[in-house]
Amino acid sequence: MTLRIAEIFGPTIQGEGALIGQPTVFIRAGGCDYRCSWCDSLHAVESRFRHDWAPMQPAAIMDRVAQLSGGQPLMVSISGGNPAIQDFGPVIALGRKAGYGFACETQGSVARDWFAGLALLVLSPKPPSSGQATDWAAFDACLAAAGDAPRVMKIVIFDEADLEWARDAAARYPGLTLYLQPGNPETDPDRPVDPQGLADRMLWLVEATVGRGWLTPRILPQLHVLIWGNRRGV
Amino acid sequence: MTLRIAEIFGPTIQGEGALIGQPTVFIRAGGCDYRCSWCDSLHAVESRFRHDWAPMQPAAIMDRVAQLSGGQPLMVSISGGNPAIQDFGPVIALGRKAGYGFACETQGSVARDWFAGLALLVLSPKPPSSGQATDWAAFDACLAAAGDAPRVMKIVIFDEADLEWARDAAARYPGLTLYLQPGNPETDPDRPVDPQGLADRMLWLVEATVGRGWLTPRILPQLHVLIWGNRRGV
DSSP, X not given: OOEEEEEEEEEEEOOSGGGTTOEEEEEEEOOOSOOOTTOSOGGGTOGGGGXXXXXXXXXXXXXXXXXXXXXXXOEEEEESSOGGGSOOHHHHHHHHHTTOEXXXXXXXXXXXXXXXXXXXXXXXXXXXXXXXXXXXXXXXXXXXXXXXXXXXXXXXXXXXXXXXXXXXXXXXXXXXXEEEEEOOSOOOTTSOOOHHHHHHHHHHHHHHHHHTTOOSSEEOOOHHHXXXXXXXXX | OXXXXXXXXEEEEOOSGGGTTOEEEEEEEOOOSOOOTTOXXXXXTOGGGGGGSEEEOHHHHHHHHHXXXXXXXOEEEEESSXXXXXXXXXXXXXXXXXXXXXXXXXXXXXXXXXXXXXXXXXXXXXXXXXXXXXXXXXXXXXXXXXXXXXXXXXXEEOSHHHHHHHHHHHHHOTTSEEEEEEOOSOOOTTSXXXXXXXXXXXXXXXXXXXXXXXXXXXXXXXXXXXXXXXXSOO
């Protein structure tokens, strides 16, 4: 069984969401069923990059992870692209036997039985600014597939319409902890980020959320972008 | 019963540690049994500022918190100074009845029975760069006082000696999740922070920690300083 892998890198810290700050090795899967207008990982999404995606067996993937971590078990984050369009079950089974924990980030469009083996399933449905539509029945199937595995929801916010959409999504899933994340409009790895612009977007999101009396979501920036900019592999 | 309160502000997001990103109202207690060399809250520590600390009854404190939150229960963080030199038990009892949750941050030098009523006790022992010495028996008493309340440890890191000290502290408490936080050498609220300097310190800490194969602590910056600088009341 072969998986298409865009990159494996780390250990570095998780830069987003519930595990922010946690030393992590990242497995970025190639291929996606979405085309978000503001995608920051097109190199793992668009077919024109598919020749850069290594076909790897599960054992080779875990060998590479162990090499990077010096053989020490740690948190492994499976992202993409949408990793749920591939079967990561064998990778997770191998890794868990060696003591690794796995988080997976997906938009929630494809349910997989291997979600139940995760230490954390991060479901990140895409708001209107993405240009994508959410199939809530598929999303519900993802939640169900995770079973007892911890699950959270993360939504990227570019504007007021996204924030209203997130509020509706939160109302639909009152039991899921929600993370809001300001969008990053500059995703070209060859161009420097604008730190003040990122801070301003974060400030706006905090004020817009708290200002409307919405006090339950956690609001976090993309820490790695604040610290490293748009560089890949960190 | 009267408490000395340096400031009450929010809601804003928690900028540090386990609850990073969580909308929070902050109660900053006046007075401290430590004098850390790099303290960023001297206005809540040194006696020369004591005339700025409002004497407040527990009911008045919770009235102010409720006014700030529009009456909505949310997370309240009790910090300082060292809040454990005062009795916050009545504030926590009043607040919990109204649905508020409480986190408390203290160095762990004074144990209090009200730790057991917290949603989170953050124990932040001070490394060598602070110029303070840790009384581990007192620290153990704080852990015991918290009982079943969730507890984490947070250590500010300025240099290699601090990092080695943190590693020993982590070995002493293998069951406590540890958060490492890069120190901020510029604490004057009237001077702008140096974003690149902060990013560089964070980068150094990630590389120094992960680079020595230490993969268990979570590493987080002071997010509020990255976003707002050293301004007070945000």
